[in-house]
Amino acid sequence: MVKPADLYGNVITTGWGQVAAVWSDTGLWELGFPRPDEVLAFDDIHAKEPMRLEADHKASLWSEQLAYELKLYFQGFPIPFTVPVDWRFYSPFQMAVLTYTADIPYGTTVSYQAVAQAIGSPKAARAVGGALNSNRTPLVVPCHRVVGANGGLTGFGGGVDMKKALLLLESED
Secondary structure: OOOOOOOEEEEEEEOOEEEEEEEOOOOEEEEOOOEOOHHHHHHHOOOOOOOEOOOOHHHHHHHHHHHHHHHHHHOOOOOOOOOOEOOOOOOHHHHHHHHHHHOOOOOOOEEHHHHHHHOOOOOOHHHHHHHHHOOOOOOOOOHHHEEOOOOOOOOOOOOHHHHHHHHHHHHOO
16 A cells, blocks of 8 residues: 555544554544454554654644544544545545545435446446445545445445444434
8 A cells, every 4th residue: 555654653542442543744544443452453554564653743633633523423423523634545536436425424324326426427336335445544434324225234344243333323313
């Protein structure tokens, strides 16, 4: 994977477990799924080395902001994530899919086909799935909100059970 020269990693404690976050100089580079402890939290992360565990001031502030937003999210609040995302090294098609997905509202699902149509590639539903698979920042870019045409829960980097749990969390009033 191509990545920025300097990356900073930290672990954020949430109500669902530890979440590994990796920061670049422009924002969130990668985000893991909740895991039971810090060692496992970094198992999801592709940008393992070189990575510093102490962040610069900007990344520290972003990490505090993300920790607060994740805390609220996992408590069931419809929080919009506001930390900056480092969009570098995605293809133009991936960017179109991921930036569209980043704006899918909390508690809402859309089909792969609907995403393809929305970005002007109506025959690219399968390619939308591939682009979502490249998402380095799940939860912040909520790819779990994209489902099959019949509403079925298809592939997800965190597993279908995680996808189901996140959608259930978002459907509770």
